[in-house]
Amino acid sequence: MKFTTILAGAAMSIVLSAVPAVAQDYPTKPVNYIIPFNAGGESDIAARLQQPVFEKQTGQSMVVQYLEGAGGAQAWSQLNGMEGDGYTIMGTNLPHIIMQPMAQDVGYKTEDLTNVYFFHYTPDAIIVPADSQFQTLEELVAYAKENPGLVTFSGSGTNSANHVAKETFDRLAGVTTTYIPFSGTSPATTAVLGNQVQAGFSYTTAALNQSDAVRVLAVAADERVPSFPDIPTFKELGYDMTGGAYRGVAVPNSASEEVRQQVSDMIGEINADPDFVQKMKDGGFVVIDVPYGEMEAFMGERRAEYEETAKQMGITQN
Known part of the structure; x- marks a missing residue:
C-alpha cells in the first residue's frame, strides 16, 4: 500500500511537471488573426x-483576415461562436467595444468580449487636405462658429474614438460640426483626400501615412508626437483634450484560462521586441502593455471614463 502511494505520488509529479511544457508548445500551428475593420487602417497596420x-x-x-462592418460590431458579435483553442484571435478597440453596446443593440455586450492584451493607442488628430483653406485649427474654429453645422468631419465609425473626439472638440471649442462615420480609418481618410468632407478626425498614424497629402492641425496627446514635432497639441491651443483609440486582442469566451494566458503572453513577447517597438513609434503608435492579469482594472477605468462621455453625447446606456 505504501509502495503504491509512492508510485501514485511520483506519477502525479510527472503529470504536473509536464503541464508547463504543454503550455510552452503553443502555438503548434498557424494562428488566425481577425481584424474587424477594412485593410489599411491602424488595426491592420499594427497586425502587419x-x-x-x-x-x-x-x-x-499568423494569418491576418478581415471581417469588417458596423464599426467592428459585425466581427465582435461573432467572436464567441468561434473556436476557443487559441488559434483564432480578434482585434478589439476602445472606446468602440464599450460605447457601441451603450448606444444600441449591436449583437454583443462589452462583458461578452474576453480581452487578453491591449498593446497600443493612437492619439486623435484633426486632418484636412493639403490644399485646404484651413491653415490652422484657429481658422477652422472661426469658420465653424460663423457657419454652424457646415464643417463636416469624417471618422472611423459611430461611437468610436473619432466620434468621441469630435463631440469633445465641439464642446470645448463652442462649435457645432457634422460627423460622418465610415467603416474604418482608411475610407474615412479617403473621404478627406477626395474632398467629400472638409476635415477628418483621424489618428497620428493615418496622418503620417498620408505624408504631404494632408495637413495636421492638432493632436490629442499630452506632449507633441515625435513624428509630428511641429504640430501643436490641443492643450497647447487651449483645449484640454487628450485621447485616442486603444487596440488589443481578444479570444472567444470558451477559451480556458490557460489559453487566455498563452495568447496574452504571446502578444506581450511581440510587444517586447525592440525592432517592433521602434517601428510602432516610427509609425505614430504609442506602445502600452496591458496583459490579461491587469485587464479587469484597465477596462474598469476605461468604462468609467467613457460613461461620462456617453452622458455628454446623450447616449442612453443599455
Whole structure:
C-alpha cells in the first residue's frame, strides 16, 4: 500500500511537471488573426507589424483576415461562436467595444468580449487636405462658429474614438460640426483626400501615412508626437483634450484560462521586441502593455471614463 502511494505520488509529479511544457508548445500551428475593420487602417497596420515578429518568435504563421462592418460590431458579435483553442484571435478597440453596446443593440455586450492584451493607442488628430483653406485649427474654429453645422468631419465609425473626439472638440471649442462615420480609418481618410468632407478626425498614424497629402492641425496627446514635432497639441491651443483609440486582442469566451494566458503572453513577447517597438513609434503608435492579469482594472477605468462621455453625447446606456 505504501509502495503504491509512492508510485501514485511520483506519477502525479510527472503529470504536473509536464503541464508547463504543454503550455510552452503553443502555438503548434498557424494562428488566425481577425481584424474587424477594412485593410489599411491602424488595426491592420499594427497586425502587419506584429505578423513577422510572431513568425520569428514562434516559427508559425499568423494569418491576418478581415471581417469588417458596423464599426467592428459585425466581427465582435461573432467572436464567441468561434473556436476557443487559441488559434483564432480578434482585434478589439476602445472606446468602440464599450460605447457601441451603450448606444444600441449591436449583437454583443462589452462583458461578452474576453480581452487578453491591449498593446497600443493612437492619439486623435484633426486632418484636412493639403490644399485646404484651413491653415490652422484657429481658422477652422472661426469658420465653424460663423457657419454652424457646415464643417463636416469624417471618422472611423459611430461611437468610436473619432466620434468621441469630435463631440469633445465641439464642446470645448463652442462649435457645432457634422460627423460622418465610415467603416474604418482608411475610407474615412479617403473621404478627406477626395474632398467629400472638409476635415477628418483621424489618428497620428493615418496622418503620417498620408505624408504631404494632408495637413495636421492638432493632436490629442499630452506632449507633441515625435513624428509630428511641429504640430501643436490641443492643450497647447487651449483645449484640454487628450485621447485616442486603444487596440488589443481578444479570444472567444470558451477559451480556458490557460489559453487566455498563452495568447496574452504571446502578444506581450511581440510587444517586447525592440525592432517592433521602434517601428510602432516610427509609425505614430504609442506602445502600452496591458496583459490579461491587469485587464479587469484597465477596462474598469476605461468604462468609467467613457460613461461620462456617453452622458455628454446623450447616449442612453443599455
